[in-house]
Amino acid sequence: MNKKENTKENRSQDPLKLEQMKKIRDEIFNLTSSPLYAERVASGNFPVIGEGSYDAGIIFIGEAPGKNEAKTGRPFCGASGKILDELLAHVGIDRKNVYVTNVVKDRPTNNRDPKPEEIELYSPFLDRQIEIIKPRAIVTLGRFSMQYIMNRFGLTSELQSISSIHGKKFFVKEKDLFIVPLYHPAVAVYNRNMLPDLKKDFEILKDILR
Secondary structure, three states, X not given: OXXXXXXXXXXXXXXXXXXXXXXXXXXXXXXXXXOOHHHHHHHXXXXXXXXXXXXXXXXXXEOOOOHHHHHHOOOOOOHHHHHHHHHHHHXXXXXXXXXXXXXXXXXXXXXXXXXXXXXXXXXXXHHHHHHHHOOOEEEEEOHHHHHHHHHHXXXXXXXXXXXXXXXXXXXXXXXXXXXXXXXXXXXXXXXXXHHHHHHHHHOHHHHHOO
């Protein structure tokens, strides 16, 4: 299986970042210890490493790839991706200038929720991606990435249900980093009436990037 590297979308002037990201990609492609590896190979799918700028000011993090994502190796390329693109356009952010990825890099069977052990296995790759990019803000899309990132950056005491803290920003002083929990774009796929709420939440990003 050929490795998909979206060089048009994954851009950086820093050769060290490029090399570090390629190393992550290669390790995930060969992650035979993953319970999702055999199914990925058998189905002819791809892992979804991430897409966008390695110098991004914002990283968007979902939970895991869906069917379309696994078939193409690209994150948020289906119906949820169209909503994400609409939300980014609403606040004047070009998708090629952000980085989009997931906590779990392979598709869970039948789009089920990722298991704790899968999050534990794949999250170190995400940690490395964050360290390479050094964003100004991490935007979590959905409750699984929200829980992981807020725990990871010492915000456990602030952690509540996503319905309570979506659209709020939390500052991690030690990292000079904002964490912004948002609903997953899929909520507007299933209920279009949620789109205005998602657009309102996205407007907080304009202030962060000023």
